[in-house]
Amino acid sequence: MATIKVERPKLSVGEKIYFGAIFKGMIITLRHAFRSLFGKSVGADDFNSSGMGITMQYPEQKWDDQLPEYYRGVPALVTDEQDRERCVSCQLCEFICPPKAIKIIPGEIPSDDEWAKVEKRPKVFDIDMIRCIYCGMCEEVCPEQAIYLRPDYVVTGTTRKDMVHDKDRLYEIGGKRIGLVNKWNDLK
Amino acid sequence: MDTTFLLAAAIKIGVFIGITLTFVSICVIFERRFSAVIQDRVGPNRTMIPLTILGFKKDLALPIGGLTQPVADGLKFILKEDFTPSYVRKFFFWIAPALVVVPALLTMAVIPFGSPMEFGDTFIPMAVADLNVGPLFIFAIASLSVYGITLAGWASNSKYPFFGGVRSCAQMISYEIALGLSIIPVLMMFGTLNLGHIVEYQAANGWLLIPVWGEGLSLERWLMLIPLGISFVIFTTSIFAETNRMPFDLPECETELVGGYHTEYSSMKFALFFMGEYAAMVVGSALIVTLFFGGWSIGFGIDGLLPTGAWWVSLLHIGCFLTKVTVFILFFILVRWTVPRFRYDQLMNLGWIVFFEAALINVFLAALVIAYPSIGAGGFAVGLAALIVVSALLIKIAKGATEKPDAQAV
Numbered sequence: 133m134a135t136i137k138v139e140r141p142k143l144s145v146g147e148k149i150y151f152g153a154i155f156k157g158m159i160i161t162l163r164h165a166f167r168s169l170f171g172k173s174v175g176a177d178d179f180n181s182s183g184m185g186i187t188m189q190y191p192e193q194k195w196d197d198q199l200p201e202y203y204r205g206v207p208a209l210v211t212d213e214q215d216r217e218r219c220v221s222c223q224l225c226e227f228i229c230p231p232k233a234i235k236i237i238p239g240e241i242p243s244d245d246e247w248a249k250v251e252k253r254p255k256v257f258d259i260d261m262i263r264c265i266y267c268g269m270c271e272e273v274c275p276e277q278a279i280y281l282r283p284d285y286v287v288t289g290t291t292r293k294d295m296v297h298d299k300d301r302l303y304e305i306g307g308k309r310i311g312l313v314n315k316w317n318d319l320k
Numbered sequence: 321m322d323t324t325f326l327l328a329a330a331i332k333i334g335v336f337i338g339i340t341l342t343f344v345s346i347c348v349i350f351e352r353r354f355s356a357v358i359q360d361r362v363g364p365n366r367t368m369i370p371l372t373i374l375g376f377k378k379d380l381a382l383p384i385g386g387l388t389q390p391v392a393d394g395l396k397f398i399l400k401e402d403f404t405p406s407y408v409r410k411f412f413f414w415i416a417p418a419l420v421v422v423p424a425l426l427t428m429a430v431i432p433f434g435s436p437m438e439f440g441d442t443f444i445p446m447a448v449a450d451l452n453v454g455p456l457f458i459f460a461i462a463s464l465s466v467y468g469i470t471l472a473g474w475a476s477n478s479k480y481p482f483f484g485g486v487r488s489c490a491q492m493i494s495y496e497i498a499l500g501l502s503i504i505p506v507l508m509m510f511g512t513l514n515l516g517h518i519v520e521y522q523a524a525n526g527w528l529l530i531p532v533w534g535e536g537l538s539l540e541r542w543l544m545l546i547p548l549g550i551s552f553v554i555f556t557t558s559i560f561a562e563t564n565r566m567p568f569d570l571p572e573c574e575t576e577l578v579g580g581y582h583t584e585y586s587s588m589k590f591a592l593f594f595m596g597e598y599a600a601m602v603v604g605s606a607l608i609v610t611l612f613f614g615g616w617s618i619g620f621g622i623d624g625l626l627p628t629g630a631w632w633v634s635l636l637h638i639g640c641f642l643t644k645v646t647v648f649i650l651f652f653i654l655v656r657w658t659v660p661r662f663r664y665d666q667l668m669n670l671g672w673i674v675f676f677e678a679a680l681i682n683v684f685l686a687a688l689v690i691a692y693p694s695i696g697a698g699g700f701a702v703g704l705a706a707l708i709v710v711s712a713l714l715i716k717i718a719k720g721a722t723e724k725p726d727a728q729a730v
Binding site (some may be wrong): 151154157158160161162164165167168169173174175182184185186187189 | 354356357358359360361362365553654655657658659
């Protein structure tokens with residue numbers, strides 16, 4: 133195998149003086165600076181820029197309409213069209229949950245209740261959003277189609293307690309599901 | 321020593337150090353925002369006044385584009401843990417940051433911020449010390465800051481800071497020479513070392529690099545632009561090296577030396593290094609503006625129309641000076657985000673072989689141009705020929721120095 137000798141490129145006098153290259157570089161950086169000041173950066177429109185550079189300034193601007201259909205955000209509980217809690221507290225999600233974020237205390241439905249036939253519903257249903265890894269296994273395992281991963285992703289709190297979603301909060305996020313809801317159909 | 325002098329000096333010290341420190345923090349925010357727009361980003365734009373920690377309901381968000389960011393940065397530095405590793409040489413470790421900041425602030429003393437202000441029957445110069453050796457004082461004091469960096473590197477008792485300190489030492493020495501030699505044409509032209517007089521001359525007769533009014537319109541001044549332009553380029557580049565700014569920031573060089581001389585520093589001690597660098601940058605810009613761009617003068621003959629000594633004229637001139645300094649700071653920042661870092665041998669070559677020789681030849685070139693009226697065309701031609709021969713010789717020697725020994729022969 134022949135040895136290939138790689139030579140350094142021969143520079144012309146202009147290149148050796150170096151200032152031309154620096155000025156060219158400065159023109160490039162300045163062009164970027166002015167373009168981003170006036171919101172005309174390359175790709176500003178594609179990235180939904182805030183008007184400076186290509187940055188989208190997050191809390192004010194969001195890209196929710198660009199979220200894919202299969203996006204897995206916070207898990208939430210849903211009720212059916214008669215406002216019945218779908219969850220029957222079988223605790224399958226609690227057992228499957230890999231980080232053990234779900235805590236359920238099952239409760240009986242009193243016999244004089246409208247839905248007494250269902251027999252059980254959760255007394256306490258907590259999801260610790262600090263632990264939750266958004267894997268979607270709870271949704272997959274649920275036999276009653278009661279828990280879904282919603283497209284919401286903004287979960288904030290100033291204390292650990294704030295980050296635990298209790299039953300009320302979960303129903304608030306989940307809302308009502310009307311009609312036959314299957315995990316595999318488009319309605320989500 | 322009359323009371324007016326003492327009082328004026330005290331006020332000037334307070335105000336000018338205040339201005340310098342304000343400029344340091346302005347530098348920080350400019351650096352962050354300007355680099356952001358260069359890189360198509362936004363930068364820190366939403367720093368608020370945190371009223372919530374004082375018990376109010378909401379933070380106060382002023383529409384000032386994150387100008388409070390330096391305050392937040394400073395608070396962060398003060399509140400951070402000031403950690404001193406157990407293996408450092410304590411005394412030098414503690415004194416090094418101060419040794420970086422103090423020279424940078426000291427050099428501000430001789431910079432004339434504005435035209436002299438009339439007070440009673442005396443004119444008060446708008447410089448803390450109206451020395452007759454201005455630039456020399458600045459070079460003498462500014463080169464002291466290398467002690468801070470070298471001591472920091474040595475006292476850290478750790479290899480990367482040590483490399484940083486040594487590099488800084490070598491770099492400062494190399495560029496000090498080019499720095500000193502490059503302004504000799506400027507001083508030859510002015511014939512004075514008093515920065516105040518230099519600026520007054522430029523106000524009347526055209527800025528050094530823009531001679532378009534007063535005596536500046538003479539052929540001699542326009543011929544002088546050649547050596548002065550070379551001076552300006554060498555001087556500016558050397559100031560970059562002196563302040564350890566980007567194309568020459570080998571002492572800290574994150575990619576090779578972790579953080580260089582300040583690797584072991586944290587909290588306010590690190591902030592002092594940071595401040596020292598920016599203060600040096602402010603002083604460097606101020607010096608370039610004073611020497612080459614007419615200092616506080618508004619220029620284009622306007623200064624002559626204004627009444628001398630009126631307080632508002634002085635303030636106007638201070639404003640003009642600070643505007644020019646700001647422009648130069650922006651230039652410093654632009655260069656930082658444009659030019660990549662030099663390799664160390666390239667840096668040394670540039671300092672010792674290119675700039676040193678160029679500055680030396682430049683001195684004689686300037687002398688030739690200045691002497692032209694007295695020696696006439698014939699003398700000028702002889703001088704030019706001699707200069708070309710000497711330059712060719714110098715370049716040949718310089719080329720010999722850069723040639724690498726042949727690998728085969730060794």
